[in-house]
Amino acid sequence: MIVVIPSLEPDRRLPDLVCDIRRELPDAQILVVDDGSGPGYCPIFQEARDNGARVIGYYRNRGKGYALRTAFRWCLENAPGQEVVCADSDGQHRPADIAAVAREARSDPQALVLGVRAFAGDVPARSRFGNAMSAQFFRLASGVKVSDTQTGLRGYGPDQLKDLLDVPGDRFEWELNALLAAADAKRRIVQTPIETVYIDANSGSHFRPLRDSWRVFRPLLAFAGAGVFCWALELALFLALAGHFNLLAAVVGSRLTSGVVNFALNKLGVFRDHSTDRTWSQVRQYTLLALVLMAVTYAGVEALGLLHVPLWLAKIATDVLGFAVSFAVQRRFIFRTRPHGRALKEGSGRARQSTATAAS
Known part of the structure; x- marks a missing residue:
């Protein structure tokens, strides 16, 4: 199991998250991708290394989608056959929830596993509205109902990584494009409930409302x-x-x-x-x-x-x-996009409450 953490200009939460994941998933490798944060953030990434993570990256900021594809390429070259769980570095994903998504990905490697939030409690208005709009757009475009299309907590089986390299988009739009590609390929989408966590009204997010919304929609x-x-x-x-x-x-x-x-x-x-x-x-x-x-x-x-x-x-x-x-x-x-990889058959697996995906 490999836990991938794309990171841009992180704070102390990144090395702390590495420690927490190592306690929760002691057998997992942790791969941090420095998305061009700059020399000023080298001490934070060094502390993440000291806490047990492998850090890779590049000098210029390229976006979250580019960072994830960089990680998938590294996994294919250096750790083939491993499930991959992607998590954010800003403290939104609890280690216990990362572990829950990891277990689902390991038990159902042909599925795309999403850690979905309920958006209950004190959630920033822009996050609540943005996710609602994104979910409706995804349902309209794919015919599949997903409650949290913007979640960064996702699990992929090893056979999915090559196809993910073909998903277009270098920034936040990549995650929605990856969902659309999974729906087009008839891949089963597993939804695992996780806690909704926003710290300081999500001030640590690098999402640019106008430019990135245009990319997504x-x-x-x-x-x-x-x-x-x-x-x-x-x-x-x-x-x-x-x-x-x-x-x-x-x-x-x-x-x-x-x-x-x-x-x-x-x-x-x-x-x-x-x-x-x-x-x-x-x-x-x-x-x-x-x-x-x-x-x-x-x-x-x-x-x-x-x-x-x-x-x-x-x-x-x-x-x-x-x-x-x-x-x-x-x-x-x-004008349906034809999947780059082979079409996947729906998994027959047993019905589980946390993995229900409704088609419209």
């Missing part, structure tokens, strides 16, 4: 941006064509052009699918989705009108529903 925000752009393009084309052709030609021409542009933006820009072998199949699926959503919008507005809902409100409600359905279908089916 980039697919959803980019999808919305592409939709708004294509709506404006369709409107402009409609007005231009209506002045020279009949109404039918203006509607069809503007809708067809904006649909082609939207397909290209979603495929290449939003979902970053650069494959060519599935393009025509994706075009057919995208066209069918557009027709279905058009029919659903019409039926929804009609139904809400019968309930005396104002026309503008009915249109907004059906458009919001259509946006969510369109994103989910395109992410899960039309």
Whole structure:
């Protein structure tokens, strides 16, 4: 068992955590990754070494995702066949909870094990809101319900490490991308309850709200941006064509052009699918989705009108529903990322209360 601790500009909690983990998991190796903290933090990392950790790292800050991939590469080269548990260095993860996730990872090495928090008690508002948004986005994108998508306490079996090297993202978005990759590969996601711990309102976190939120929610925000752009393009084309052709030609021409542009933006820009072998199949699926959503919008507005809902409100409600359905279908089916590694079969294991994962 290897416990990986990515660390940027740590304080005294890091060497203390190393001591606590050694007491809780005496047989585990502890690997600390210095994510470019700088010379001023050398005494802290040296104390972590003195307490029994191996410290590796690099000179320039690269982000948590990069640090984790660096650790996984080290594990594959120096300790193959070992389960890996990742924990944060800021005191949020109790040694007993790290040990609980380690036990789950050892008993079910094909699963991705998450130490999930209940977010009860005195939790910073930004953390509570951010996790709620991230959990809803993950469920929309994957169809899998996970209560704590932002947890840094995770357990991986040795066969997962090579696939984790292919997960994109160098900073905090890597952890959500790793969850999405696990869902795409049909990997079982195990949720183990842990204590919710925030110290000084999570002041030790290096999460940058604007920049890192964009990285985490980039697919959803980019999808919305592409939709708004294509709506404006369709409107402009409609007005231009209506002045020279009949109404039918203006509607069809503007809708067809904006649909082609939207397909290209979603495929290449939003979902970053650069494959060519599935393009025509994706075009057919995208066209069918557009027709279905058009029919659903019409039926929804009609139904809400019968309930005396104002026309503008009915249109907004059906458009919001259509946006969510369109994103989910395109992410899960039309432009679905194909796993780099082999697809994993669902483990048949016994049902346990701490490992329940609900599919929506």
